[in-house]
Amino acid sequence: MIKQAIIPLAGLGTRLLPLTSVMPKELLPINGKPGLEYILEECIDAGINEFIFIISNKKKIIKKYFYNDAFYKKIIKKKKNPKLISQYNRIKKYKKMTKFVYQNSPKGTGDAVLKCKKYLKDKFFLMLLPDDLIIKKNCTKEMIDLYKKNKSAIIATKTVNKKTVSRWGILSVKNKKKNSFQISDVAEKPSIKDAKSNYAIIGRYILPTIIMNEIKKLKPGVGGEIHITDAIRNLIYKGEKFYGNIFKGKYLDCGTLEGYISSGLEIAKYK
Numbered sequence: 001m002i003k004q005a006i007i008p009l010a011g012l013g014t015r016l017l018p019l020t021s022v023m024p025k026e027l028l029p030i031n032g033k034p035g036l037e038y039i040l041e042e043c044i045d046a047g048i049n050e051f052i053f054i055i056s057n058k059k060k061i062i063k064k065y066f067y068n069d070a071f072y073k074k075i076i077k078k079k080k081n082p083k084l085i086s087q088y089n090r091i092k093k094y095k096k097m098t099k100f101v102y103q104n105s106p107k108g109t110g111d112a113v114l115k116c117k118k119y120l121k122d123k124f125f126l127m128l129l130p131d132d133l134i135i136k137k138n139c140t141k142e143m144i145d146l147y148k149k150n151k152s153a154i155i156a157t158k159t160v161n162k163k164t165v166s167r168w169g170i171l172s173v174k175n176k177k178k179n180s181f182q183i184s185d186v187a188e189k190p191s192i193k194d195a196k197s198n199y200a201i202i203g204r205y206i207l208p209t210i211i212m213n214e215i216k217k218l219k220p221g222v223g224g225e226i227h228i229t230d231a232i233r234n235l236i237y238k239g240e241k242f243y244g245n246i247f248k249g250k251y252l253d254c255g256t257l258e259g260y261i262s263s264g265l266e267i268a269k270y271k
């Protein structure tokens with residue numbers, strides 16, 4: 001069963017400057033709540049009971065958000081506001097479920113995942129990228145259901161405009177069904193000419209812990225970083241099965257200023 005989730009949070013968030021010059025992008029409020037909490041709620045609703053946050057020394061404020069007990073206790077003692085008490089209890093619940101590891105050099109998602117190796121307990125784990133919100137339907141639940149069916153790794157995916165494939169990790173499709181397909185290959189930001197499909201990777205993965213062995217062997221790729229997609233490709237070539245979950249929910253990209261603003265408007269309509 002999938003019970004652990006890794007969430008990489010060490011990125012600098014340069015696409016959201018100047019907002020991220022003073023606050024991590026993951027704590028920026030979306031319709032009154034930090035974006036990170038939408039990810040946590042999705043996971044808990046799907047049965048996840050442990051989180052591993054990857055932060056850096058420059059983003060210790062994320063840890064403080066969950067460990068600011070003295071501040072809350074002082075305010076609650078004075079005001080005894082039921083809403084504030086409820087919010088504090090929610091944050092305490094998240095804190096009890098969370099471990100923190102550090103990635104102080106931006107060496108890519110693969111490098112970040114590798115730092116979590118000693119905490120992983122089972123053969124498979126979940127990884128979510130906080131820039132990618134999926135609302136209306138629980139994508140993590142869908143992925144876990146597909147994992148139970150196939151006992152294999154799963155990647156969330158949706159079709160994107162063919163003119164934009166060079167912005168994404170792109171999957172090669174095999175044995176397509178209504179809401180899923182087997183993945184025969186993966187390419188990181190291919191050219192329009194080289195892209196094998198327009199099914200893009202969205203930031204949800206169920207990965208086998210054996211991927212750690214592949215990450216260790218990788219040399220820096222595009223941008224001088226260690227990419228998780230390179231490790232996934234190597235496992236596929238070795239016969240490890242990966243499936244694409246064509247999720248039913250609505251995708252929101254919170255990683256750019258335009259996307260962040262529109263995400264707030266979308267969530268407000270949905271709520």
